[in-house]
Amino acid sequence: xxxxxxxxxxxxxxxxxxxxxxxxxxxxxxxxxxxxxxxxxxxxxxxxxxxxxxxxxxxxxxxxxxxxxxxxxxxxxxxxxxxxxxxxxxxxxxxxxxxxxxxxxxxxxxxxxxxxxxxxxxxxxxxxxxxxxxxxxxxxxxxxxxxxxxxxxxxxxxxxxxxxxxxxxxxxxxxxxxxxxxxxxxxxxxxxxxxxxxxxxxxxxxxxxxxxxxxxxxxxxxxxxxxxxxxxxxxxxxxxxxxxxxxxxxxxxxxxxxxxxxxxxxxxxxxxxxxxxxxxxxxxxxxxxxxxxxxxxxxxxxxxxxxxxxxxxxxxxxxxxxxxxxxxxxxxxxxxxxxxxxxxxxxxxxxxxxxxxxxxxxxxxxxxxxxxxxxxxxxxxxxxxxxxxxxxxxxxxxxxxxxxxxxxxxxxxxxxxxxxxxxx
RNA sequence: GGACAGAUGGCAGAGCGGUUGAAUGCACUGGUCUUGAAAACCAGCGUGGGUUUAUAGCCCACCCAGGGUUCGAAUCCCUGUCUGUCCGCCA
Numbered sequence: 001x002x003x004x005x006x007x008x009x010x011x012x013x014x015x016x017x018x019x020x021x022x023x024x025x026x027x028x029x030x031x032x033x034x035x036x037x038x039x040x041x042x043x044x045x046x047x048x049x050x051x052x053x054x055x056x057x058x059x060x061x062x063x064x065x066x067x068x069x070x071x072x073x074x075x076x077x078x079x080x081x082x083x084x085x086x087x088x089x090x091x092x093x094x095x096x097x098x099x100x101x102x103x104x105x106x107x108x109x110x111x112x113x114x115x116x117x118x119x120x121x122x123x124x125x126x127x128x129x130x131x132x133x134x135x136x137x138x139x140x141x142x143x144x145x146x147x148x149x150x151x152x153x154x155x156x157x158x159x160x161x162x163x164x165x166x167x168x169x170x171x172x173x174x175x176x177x178x179x180x181x182x183x184x185x186x187x188x189x190x191x192x193x194x195x196x197x198x199x200x201x202x203x204x205x206x207x208x209x210x211x212x213x214x215x216x217x218x219x220x221x222x223x224x225x226x227x228x229x230x231x232x233x234x235x236x237x238x239x240x241x242x243x244x245x246x247x248x249x250x251x252x253x254x255x256x257x258x259x260x261x262x263x264x265x266x267x268x269x270x271x272x273x274x275x276x277x278x279x280x281x282x283x284x285x286x287x288x289x290x291x292x293x294x295x296x297x298x299x300x301x302x303x304x305x306x307x308x309x310x311x312x313x314x315x316x317x318x319x320x321x322x323x324x325x326x327x328x329x330x331x332x333x334x335x336x337x338x339x340x341x342x343x344x345x346x347x348x349x350x351x352x353x354x355x356x357x358x359x360x361x362x363x364x365x366x367x368x369x370x371x372x373x374x375x376x377x378x379x380x381x382x383x384x385x386x387x388x389x390x391x392x393x394x395x396x397x398x399x400x401x402x403x404x405x406x407x408x409x410x411x412x413x414x415x416x417x418x419x420x421x422x423x424x
Numbered sequence: 425g426g427a428c429a430g431a432u433g434g435c436a437g438a439g440c441g442g443u444u445g446a447a448u449g450c451a452c453u454g455g456u457c458u459u460g461a462a463a464a465c466c467a468g469c470g471u472g473g474g475u476u477u478a479u480a481g482c483c484c485a486c487c488c489a490g491g492g493u494u495c496g497a498a499u500c501c502c503u504g505u506c507u508g509u510c511c512g513c514c515a
Contacts (some may be wrong), residue, residue: 042474045484052484055496059442068495075495198505372479 001359002100004034017106020113020321030099037092044085051078101203102210105356107321108330114320120333121320126304127313129337130396136340137394138271141167143403144423147272159261161272166421167390170407171279173414174389175254178281178306182383186302188252188283193232195255196223201235204361206327206353213262216276225258229282230380237286238361241373247365248295249286252383254279272387273345279386285379288365289355292377296352299381300332303348306384309410312392313337315344329354334384336392347388350381 007014011027018026054075061068112121141147146167152160163171182188202208202224207215216225226232233251242249257280268274283302287295300316307314319331328351335344355375358364364373397406404422407415 038474041484045474048485049483051495056443058495063442072495079495 001356002103003359004030004096004100007031008034014106018103020107020111021104021324022322023103026099026103030096033092033096033099037089037096040085040089040092044082044089047078047082047085051075051082054078098209101360104326105206105329105354107324107328108352110318111324111330112318112320115322116320117323119320120317120323122315122317123332125313125315126308127311127337129313129339131339131398133339133342134400135395135398136271136338137391140394140398140403140405144405144421146421149272156276158269159274159276161275161387166415166418169415170393170411170421171386171390173411174393175279175281175386176414177309177410178383178386178389179252179254181306181309182252182281182283182302186250186283186305188250188302191229191233191236191251191253193226193229193236193253193255195226195232195258196221197226197231197235198223201231201238204238205231205234205357206360207231210326214260216258216260226255227259228257228280228380228382229253229255230284233282233284234286234357234378234380235361236284237358237363237376237378240363242286242363242365242376244288244365244367247286247288247376248291250283251285252281252283254281254386272391275387278388281383281386283381283383286363287377287379289374289377292352292354292379295377295379296330296332296350299379299383300334300350303334303350303381303383307334307336307347307389310389310393310408312389312396312408314347325349325351327351327353327356329356332381336388337396338392339395339398345388346385347392348382348384351379353378353380 058068148162152162314336331351334348336347357378358375
């Protein structure tokens with residue numbers, strides 16, 4: 001959401017910002033709606049003032065036992081006029097609100113221009129690539145008898161996976177390792193949030209109203225299944241005023257994520273790269289308005305840190321304008337090396353949303369002693385996607401000699417001390 | 425799932441359909457008094473919007489949210505949300 005006053009004062013800035021996302025002029029329509037709304041509101045308020053005045057007089061006359069019929073008739077006339085204006089004003093603000101809530105955030109000037117993910121800009125690479133091609137996680141996992149797509153499909157259809165034995169355990173080990181690292185080393189507070197949320201929570205983080213078709217929902221209760229823990233974690237601070245000295249608030253959670261993947265038909269259909277359901281450890285930071293830039297860098301290093309500890313090769317990119325998400329001012333993606341695809345694939349996305357979400361969910365901070373409040377800035381980042389991390393470990397730690405998978409050093413304590421997953 | 429009760433300012437808590445944006449207490453801010461502090465006393469103290477050069481004034485809205493009744497709604501009616509209590513079911 002946006003500050004309408006800022007749009008009034010600086011329409012060119014906003015249009016230029018939206019143009020970078022491929023949108024045409026928006027402020028003409030916005031400002032036109034805004035001025036009709038205000039015009040309507042002003043005349044409505046004048047009538048309300050008249051009515052209030054007359055009603056007070058009626059009250060006084062009646063209190064003194066007089067006859068107020070004339071005044072009452074006069075107000076009745078005003079009332080008709082008001083009804084029409086009220087409806088018009090309501091319609092106009094609804095229209096304005098719909099328009100504003102469907103528009104994406106203005107990106108930072110640091111975001112490079114570009115049309116698609118091909119134009120994302122690499123900022124650094126890390127790690128030594130030890131495996132460059134060959135069997136992918138599907139072959140490896142099925143050969144070990146520890147990943148089963150057919151059984152998952154039998155009960156749930158396409159884009160579901162079932163893990164067994166030490167593979168299921170390694171998924172759990174990854175999640176534990178991520179959570180333990182973020183809570184013990186990175187200052188995040190672990191949260192176990194609701195996985196079903198109402199529409200207003202999704203509006204707050206920006207998935208609604210525009211992206212309803214990407215979500216699963218419940219028939220009976222009108223809940224939505226969370227597509228990411230960003231939704232419940234960020235909504236912790238919805239409708240609240242935080243004391244400045246309590247900031248930053250840092251939350252992390254390990255949750256399933258549910259995505260309908262509407263519109264991705266044919267993309268990444270093989271394996272468990274793109275599923276309707278996957279686990280992810282998510283980080284969310286709530287910070288003072290002028291601190292989000294440094295927090296964004298910090299959060300990036302938190303996510304990179306767990307990949308370094310796993311010794312997985314990755315590269316980090318700044319998303320270009322065409323690839324940056326709806327609510328973000330700027331996004332870093334971390335892409336992990338996937339040997340069988342001979343490329344890097346997204347494993348984490350870290351976004352600074354500025355005050356965009358905070359405005360939508362009314363999350364504010366008050367400086368000690370100050371009277372007025374400011375919207376906080378919100379950031380979210382995967383730390384990291386568990387399913388994709390599992391793919392990366394399977395493929396990067398694969399031993400072609402026996403078809404087994406070495407256990408990364410940091411996961412051994414979570415794997416009962418075993419060195420390797422092998423057949424049998 | 426069924427029955428009932430409730431939601432008022434930072435907190436607690438009044439409130440009759442008619443100068444109620446809202447009593448009172450606490451907290452907070454300024455002042456008087458005091459060597460200083462406390463106490464006491466005095467004064468102030470919500471948010472959003474419109475108009476405007478204006479954080480001045482004037483006006484509008486807001487007593488959980490959204491509708492409605494009425495000349496007039498914190499107060500009456502309907503719907504929703506949340507909280508509490510009891511019953512049923514249940515990991």
